[in-house]
Amino acid sequence: MTPNASSSRRALRAGAKAAGAVWLAVIGLYVVSGLISPAMFQWSQLLNILQVASFLGVIALGQTFVVLTGGIDLSQAGIVTLTNIVATSLMLGLNDNIVIAVFACLAIAAMAGVANGILVTVIGITPLIATLGTNSILFGAALVYTGGAPRGEAAPAFELIGTGTVLGIPNPTLIWLAIGLAMAWLTRATVFGRWLYATGANTEAAAMAGVPVERVTVAAYALSSLLAAAGGLLLTAYIGSPSLGIGNPFLFTAIAAVVVGGAALTGGVGSMIATIGGAVFITELNSFTNIIRVSSGTQFMVQGFIIIASVLIYRRLSGARG
Amino acid sequence: MTGFSDTRWSRRRLLQGTLGMGALLALGNRAFAQEGVTLEGVGAMVKGTAKPGPYRIGFANGFSGNSWRAMAIAALEAEAKATPDIGEFIILDGQGDINKQVSDIETLINQQVDAILVIANSGSAVAPILKQATDEGIITAPFNLPVDGDGWSTYVGTDPQKKGATLGKWLSDALGGKGKIVALGGLPGNSYTAAGWAGAQEAMSKDIEILAFKDAFWEEDKAKVVMADLIAAHPQIDGVWCDGAQVGAGAMKALLAAGRPLVPVTGDDYNGLLKLYDAEKGNHPKFDIGLMSEPTWQGIFAMRAAVTLLKGGEVPKQQILSPAMITKDNYTKYLRPTLPDGVFTDTSLTDEQLAAIFKA
Structure with a gap:
């Protein structure tokens, strides 16, 4: 067994433990918040949380790819905003325009993601700076495109994706879980997945072992962007209207969801299933602090404390270093 | 509080100034923003020193990234165009940055404009530079968001x-x-x-x-x-x-x-x-x-106050405007069914101007 294989196996084990830890945290927070505010225990509120979590959830799945390579993607917020603006302005409330609008958004996202990947791998810019720059360009593009005055609205059939249900479960939740399972399969059961973990755990060793590190990294940024666009499209279907501030909250919550899920920002540790838990946890926490009567300031502080505490606790539980 | 009388905007003046008769017919029963608005004067009257026109007026806008600001800018541009006393209207964008706006105001002072309109990113940060401008004889008219102290000429806003x-x-x-x-x-x-x-x-x-x-x-x-x-x-x-x-x-x-x-x-x-x-x-x-509404057209009144002062007239130190209430009884006059959600419907702009702003 090569050292590389053993380290990536160890990383996988740590990731599996962390995945368990975040789900314990999700259940623990749910029980505690429900005891304080029984409204949290209603079936309808549980579904509401899972519906709202799906937007962050899909976006955070994308972030997980980049974090697994040891990078970070701060351009997801810009992708979400631009997706919302482009989708509503192309749809103009007409079902006939849905396909072209969705394709345009995914095409923009793919280009931005590949650009991020190339900036990081070929040109060698730190991921933090490269993606923050891309984010600024994307947000600027949304401003230039709209002149500050966004127009258009989602098409009625498209809004059903965001607001409809199947067997009582919100559509966005089902789509999120389907994408989540597909991404879990991609990272766990394919060669690409093994390359991804290997790249993040030790880039040089992976390269020497024949992993196409650069292509894997570019693919990770492209997937991150595409999933940010998918999350942005779901959010647009849920809201129905354009808003230039719509992506802002995801700049950091997407990363928080991945980290709360137990991924290491140094790369090579983390899992899609755990990120799903991380997104549920962050949304649950938001929802709980919305329900209890606290000011926004207190809400931000409580959220900050609980995120840090949860990371410390899962770290102890999993023995993972992050 | 002075006994400043209510100023009612004449609809006819606006129509003469900015629109032809065709536009008047097309407007139908639409409510005009300024129609029925009352401006309440607060504080002593301020008197200007008459200067020969046409005037160069600068606008240090704090930022421009939403539809409210886009409409506020369009309203001011239309008013500037319709006012013969205004020869040039310069807009600088502070991009949401407190420091950039201060340097924008410095730029306007250096360009020796006759008046500066401002929507402040920070009411405290722009106060010293506005005072400097005022001391140099420039008319300064913050609007929408208040500026600390009284080192400016006149203010227009809501309460x-x-x-x-x-x-x-x-x-x-x-x-x-x-x-x-x-x-x-x-x-x-x-x-x-x-x-x-x-x-x-x-x-x-x-x-x-x-x-x-x-x-x-x-x-x-x-x-x-x-x-x-x-x-x-x-x-x-x-x-x-x-x-x-x-x-x-x-x-x-x-x-x-x-x-x-x-x-x-x-x-x-x-x-x-x-x-x-x-x-x-x-x-x-x-x-x-x-x-x-928080009227997108309130800058028009700041611009008019500035011109009044430049012509040697008097305006109150502060003018507080109370927009009309929109309820179930009159909302159809404001509703724009064919225009985007983002339009602020208590507007001085025509549907054509709005369509241009929203590219609708």
Whole structure:
């Protein structure tokens, strides 16, 4: 067994433990918040949380790819905003325009993601700076495109994706879980997945072992962007209207969801299933602090404390270093 | 407080100034923004020293990234074009940066403009540079957001506390003085929402129970998510107080999604809520709107005050304007069914100008 294989196996084990830890945290927070505010225990509120979590959830799945390579993607917020603006302005409330609008958004996202990947791998810019720059360009593009005055609205059939249900479960939740399972399969059961973990755990060793590190990294940024666009499209279907501030909250919550899920920002540790838990946890926490009567300031502080505490606790539980 | 008389904008003057007769016919029964607005003078009168025109006027805009600002700029550009005394109108964009705006104002001073209009990013940060401009003989007219001290020539704006109180009183009355409400504001910690909400709480009946006050960032998406949680927590919500109607629209959409009846809601002149009201009022007998704009055209009055001073005339130190109330009785005059949700419908602009701004 090569050292590389053993380290990536160890990383996988740590990731599996962390995945368990975040789900314990999700259940623990749910029980505690429900005891304080029984409204949290209603079936309808549980579904509401899972519906709202799906937007962050899909976006955070994308972030997980980049974090697994040891990078970070701060351009997801810009992708979400631009997706919302482009989708509503192309749809103009007409079902006939849905396909072209969705394709345009995914095409923009793919280009931005590949650009991020190339900036990081070929040109060698730190991921933090490269993606923050891309984010600024994307947000600027949304401003230039709209002149500050966004127009258009989602098409009625498209809004059903965001607001409809199947067997009582919100559509966005089902789509999120389907994408989540597909991404879990991609990272766990394919060669690409093994390359991804290997790249993040030790880039040089992976390269020497024949992993196409650069292509894997570019693919990770492209997937991150595409999933940010998918999350942005779901959010647009849920809201129905354009808003230039719509992506802002995801700049950091997407990363928080991945980290709360137990991924290491140094790369090579983390899992899609755990990120799903991380997104549920962050949304649950938001929802709980919305329900209890606290000011926004207190809400931000409580959220900050609980995120840090949860990371410390899962770290102890999993023995993972992050 | 001086006995400054109410200034009523003449509709005819506006039409003569900016529109032809064809446009007049096309406008039909549409309400013009300035129609019926009252301006209340506060503080001593300020007298200008007459200067020969035409004047060069600068506008240090704090930032330009939303539809309110886009419409405010368009309103000022139209007014500048329609005013023969104004020879040049220069707009600088502070890009949301406090320091950039200060240096923008310096730039305007160096260009020796005759007057500077400002929407301040920070009422304290621009105060010294505006004082410097005023001391150099430039007319300085901040509007919309107040500037600290009195080192500026004249100010135009609304009174957020009074507006909030008017909306609070309307909501309280709409509920017959009794009921449970939630309040949704703008950005956390902003002074505009704080003043409005303070006014609202004082104006509401004692039997109005406030279930929650939450920040909703003046955005539909944030409001819908927050409201969905409040709906879970409170089985009965009889009314919603907001100082922006994007938030009101998001809150109503959350009620719709939860299968709850729509209720009386306050806000401003955001087209999205008017459209929603028009579409849903038939299905929801309790749905009602009490709205008051933060007028996108208020800069026009700052510009006119500046020109008056440049011509040697007098204006009050501060002019506080009270926009007209938009309710179920007159909302059709404001509703723009064919224009985007983002339009602020209490506007001085024509549908053609709005379509150009929103590229609709």
